[in-house]
Amino acid sequence: MIRNFSFKQTADALVLAFATALVMPQAAYADGDLSDFARPAGIPFPAETPYTPERAALGQRLFFDPQLSADGATSCASCHQPEKGFEDGRKTAAGLRGRTLARHTPTLWNVAIQTALFWDGRSHSLEDQALRPVSSTVEMNLDLGLLVARLSADRTYVAAFAEAFPDDPAISPDTVSRAIATYERTLISPLSPFDHYVAGDENALSEEAKRGFDLFTGKARCATCHTGWAFTNGGFHDIGLTDDDLGRGALTLRKFDEHRFRTPTLRELLSRAPYMHDGSLATLEAVVDHYADHRKPRLFALGSVKLSPTERADIVAFLESLNGTTR
Structure with missing residues (x-):
């Protein structure tokens, strides 16, 4: 059940709550500047259809x-x-x-x-x-x-x-x-432990999640595509799943786009299983294993990345920290 997002609230209260929650102070850390992961100052609405x-x-x-x-x-x-x-x-x-x-x-x-x-x-x-x-x-x-x-x-x-x-x-x-x-x-994901960490609360994340974040943005190269506060660059990638779906290629009719799919946000993952465009991976552990075990040259031309069982578990712990609601 989602406890931080009530559909009984009026729409204006929803947006006010989100707009307030979105504004988080930025903090620079000795191990890197986290400002790229700070939540935006408000919800973007088009000029031709402003929020009411x-x-x-x-x-x-x-x-x-x-x-x-x-x-x-x-x-x-x-x-x-x-x-x-x-x-x-x-x-x-x-x-x-x-x-x-x-x-x-x-x-x-x-x-x-x-x-x-x-x-x-x-x-x-x-x-x-x-x-x-x-x-x-x-x-x-x-x-x-x-x-x-x-x-x-x-x-x-x-x-x-x-x-x-x-x-x-x-x-x-x-x-x-x-x-x-x-x-x-108005469907902006709620504040999570990671957001509080970005805002300066060192205790908001477990040590496992902190190590996972370092791996996510470093050795594991997850942040190549999962960037920014919503953890998506909005791009399209072939991540090596073995199905016949041509993805964006069926739309553009370009060979380059075949089997490429939009990079999803990584927020609120705990309630969103199964994962991937074909729902083929049942758990976050399976997702991390897929990237660690099946990375090929066509996967962003990054080559292989060897992750130990502990490192894989740490990445999962970090992904769980992006959840602001309960299962």
């Missing part, structure tokens, strides 16, 4: 509403479950009528900072991303015209859209997507 409590509350309501699916039984939250790190705990996602999809449900934690969405980066904004699963024939399969008709028949939705978009009150796919995107931008 009414807009975020409407987006939250839409996110949890099964009316956004053809069968009226599936909502965005069916796959992006808060208690499961905004994933679903399945190896790969479930589509329409229980159909098994090819990829693992990606987390929505910290999507406000992402410049490319989905595992293959097909969307470049949350507004574009929001309704793709709704209209997808293998996911929620709802015609957007029917979606508008359903919502327009509900007087409470008509009033909510008028409050959220006073200059453009008509319910439309555009206003639906903008409302959902506003809510999704």
Whole structure:
């Protein structure tokens, strides 16, 4: 259960709480400057759709509403479950009528900072991303015209859209997507032990986690791709998983992009198992073993890295320190 993130809070209280929590004093350490890992000063909202409590509350309501699916039984939250790190705990996602999809449900934690969405980066904004699963024939399969008709028949939705978009009150796919995107931008991962460590509390991390952080940013070279406070560079990489999914290559049709997938955030990992774009790795230990045991020249051209069992355990301890909520 997530105890630090209450969905009963009003949307404006959510953003105020997050904006306050995001501001952490930076501290320089003798073993290196940790400012690159300091949380940002606020949540980025686009100028054309600035945050308002009414807009975020409407987006939250839409996110949890099964009316956004053809069968009226599936909502965005069916796959992006808060208690499961905004994933679903399945190896790969479930589509329409229980159909098994090819990829693992990606987390929505910290999507406000992402410049490319989905595992293959097909969307470049949350507004574009929001309704793709709704209209997808293998996911929620709802015609957007029917979606508008359903919502327009509900007087409470008509009033909510008028409050959220006073200059453009008509319910439309555009206003639906903008409302959902506003809510999704508030999904900033909560403060973790590592954040307190960055802020100067040397006791916030165990000695194992501190050693793991040193390995993560040094010998193990994890920070080559998992950078910044959210631990992602937003790039696309082939990490050597043996499946037939062409990833970004199927989108760009470039050989270079084949089997490349977006680097995910490493925040809130404890509730997000299984891992990877195909859900093939069940534990954090298995993830670390994959990189340590199967690193090949195509994996970032970094060559092999030998990690002892103790070093691997230390890296896992560090990854666990990035969690601000309970399992």
